[in-house]
Amino acid sequence: MDQSRSGGGHRFGTFGGVFTPSILTILGAIMFLRAGFVVGEAGVLRAVVILVMSTAITYLTSLSIGAVSTNMQVRGGGAYFLISRVLGPEFGGAIGIVLFVAQALSVPFYILGFAEALAASVPALAPYFTLVALTAALLLFGVAYVGAGWSIRVQYVIMAVLGLSIVAFMGGALSLYDPATFSANLGTGYTQIAGASGATAQSYTFWSVFAIYFPAVTGILAGVNMSGDLKDAARSIPKGTLAAISVGLVIYLVQILILGGAFDRGELIARPFEILRDNALWGTGILVVAGVFAATLSSALGSYLGAPRILQAVARDKLLRPLQAFARGSAQGDEPRPALVLTGLITLLVIMWAGQQAGGAGFNAVAALITMFFLYTYGMLNLAAFVEAISNNPSFRPRFKAFSWLTALLGAVGCAAAALLIDPLPALVAFLIIAALFWYLRRKQLSTAFGDARRGFVFSTVRNNLIRLGEMEEDPRNWRPTILVFSGNPATRETLVAYAVWLESGRGIVQMVNIVKAPMHESCSHHRRALAQLQSFCRRQSIHAFPIVLVAQDLDLGISSVLQTAAVGPIRPNLALFGWNEDAGGALLRHLRVAGALEMSLVVVRGTELPPEDGPRRIDVYWRGRGNGALMLLLAHLLSRNWEWSQAHIRLIRVVEREEGRRPALKALRELVEHARLDAEATVVVSDGPLGETLARYSADAGCVFLGFQLPPVGEEQAWQARLSALLQGLPTTILVQSAAGEDLLA
Secondary structure, eight states, X not given: OHHHHTTOSOOXXXXXXXXXXXXXXXXXXXXXXXXXXXXXXXXXXXXXXXXXXXXXXXXXXXXXHHHHHTSSOOOTTXXXXXXXXXXXXXXXXHXXXXXXXXXXXXXXXXXXXXXXXHHHHSGGGGGGHHHHHXXXXXXXXXXXXXXXXXXHHHHHHHHHHHHHHHHHHHHHHHHTOOHHHHHHTSSOOOOBOTTOOSTTXXXXXXXXXXXXXXXXXXXXXXXXXXXGGBSSXXXXXXXXXXXXXXXXXXXXXXXXXXXXXXXXXXHHHHXXXXXXXXTOGGGOHHHHHHHHHHHHHHHHHHHHHHHHHHHHHHHHTTSOGGGGXXXXXXXXXXXXXXXXXXXXXXXXXXXXXXXXXXXXXXHHHHHHHHHHHHHXXXXXXXXXXXXXXXXXXXXXXXXXXXXXXHHHHHHHHHHHHHHHHHOHHHHHHHHHHHHHHHHHHHHTTOXXXXXXXXXXXXXXXXXXXXXXXXXSOOOGGGOOOEEEEEOSSGGGOHHHHHHHHHHHTTSSEEEEEEEEEOOGGGHHHHHHHHHHHHHHHHHHHTOOOEEEEEEESSHHHHHHHHHHHOOBTTBXXXXXXXXXXXXIIIIIXXXXXHHHHTTOEXXXXXXXXXXXXXXXXXXXXXXXOHHHHHHHHHHHHHHHTSGGGTTOEEEEEEEESSGGGHHHHHHHHHHHHHHXXXXXXXXXXEOOSOHHHHHHHHHTTOSEEEEEOOOOOTTOHHHHXXXXXHHTTTOSSEEEEEOOOOSOTTO
């Protein structure tokens, strides 16, 4: 298996393994059947523009292929391998599956094209159309089953026939060349689209003709898909692909110029194939017919070779369990025969289905979808190269130098634009299919990892953004909760961790801290175990938090060290969150003083149970001014943004001693809520009794209570702790807040 993955099968060179299958797919049926039509409709000048634009897309894609393929050890799977090793298994798997389907369905399409051409040339075979197609499919399957070695030899014969055919029709057209005809055909001559009539009849346009001609220059993946059978894939793929594109460009350009000067516009539009056949050099029209056969059969054979190799590579990466049976290869040559059998079955079923169809609308829709799959594959190849280049990954050192991130970006944009211009509906359908596959593979949480370039791209983006962030001035309107929660072993303090995550509410960052008290000579083993514990907890609970572990001989020193150093560039913790304990006047207060001295806001969570899952919830915020109130109200709002608290009702409460103070206090609270743009109910409580009794009377049934506090003066710690403990008796989970923000966070 390892040998086959590294290309231990066949040892083809650049010409046989890449150039030959690529050029045979590029020089396909469109060269014979539609090139003349394009020249007649668009004119010589615009036909050249269409050719250059179309070739530019595949040329830019080939540059991306060259860069990616020379930056790694290329194995079997072709485009799938290149994409998956850069963009990851989800993107690669989605593209690999649709690319296999596209290649597998291409086999019957090409064979049906051959059968149609044969029936048109030999009318006596027309009643046996389906039988002819099935016979051709079985013969090509036999050639592919014997092995890629025999298939390449057959392609040499096909290429020779194709070459003679091109000489025959080019020579015949050149003998009829007339400068006056060429001049007459320079401009456009768009005609009405067949079947259109009435006032709404439409004519061909530049883009509709572009859509017809564009598939002529595609086909570069035929060589790329042979990656696992190449002697030196990194050398052969870029050289062979660029050579095939260049040769194809020259042949198509010469064809446009010669046809434009040899035939009248009407003949080019009405009889594009017949004029090539009837005017072949020395009456060798049979060679032109043979060329059509060669073009269609060679493309079918190329797809027969490529599709199984793609499926085999996807199966070997263990992305989907049902595909495991297709990972096997033959003992000699590592031929993907199980995948080839599946491709053959698909081919036979499609041919039999097509033979029963009265019209070709459904078949043409599938053909358009296949074209979109190929275009999106080209786009993904460009995207892969772009990600590698733009992320400045030190590992991205391609030996192929004729490439930059700009060429990759232009190639990706060109592929997307071509898909939309050719046919927007199939383009959208193909995009949705790929997106659905990506989503499915993403949800499976694949264990497969390739060391792909996504991490490098994200790292580069994060680095650049951190630098930019450090250059920007902080503003209260951009405040986000960056919470440093001292969770210890989180399994024993789930309430504390839950509130930290809820208060962050997906708008900021949570860092979970565990200070391990141990001798320094044992720090490494303790650190590994504690870090693994935090990471495992986050995975099990689906918590997006960043674990921090510090081993220290003294707990106070460890907490102080974390408070001073827990920052990533300009992103510093602005909330230090602790759990309440009855020793609040001792250790907890020391930690709060250190965090406060470092200009962090302080949050202390008192409560050991989470609120019940069912029933309405209420969040009570006690307002005593903007000092702590603004932060409390903002945190209450963030708490209500979580789905567990989505139905919670926020009540902003102010306690006044006399009835005459109710109305102005209520008015001020309502103005505050309106100014803050928050959903909260303003409530004023009149009470001149102890605050603890008032809190218990009005908030005992709340889901959560927010109270402000201030650190006591030095020497009054015990009295402060006793007073606060008495105040909180009978209350549900209470969040004590001391704000360090000097500005209005509610602006």
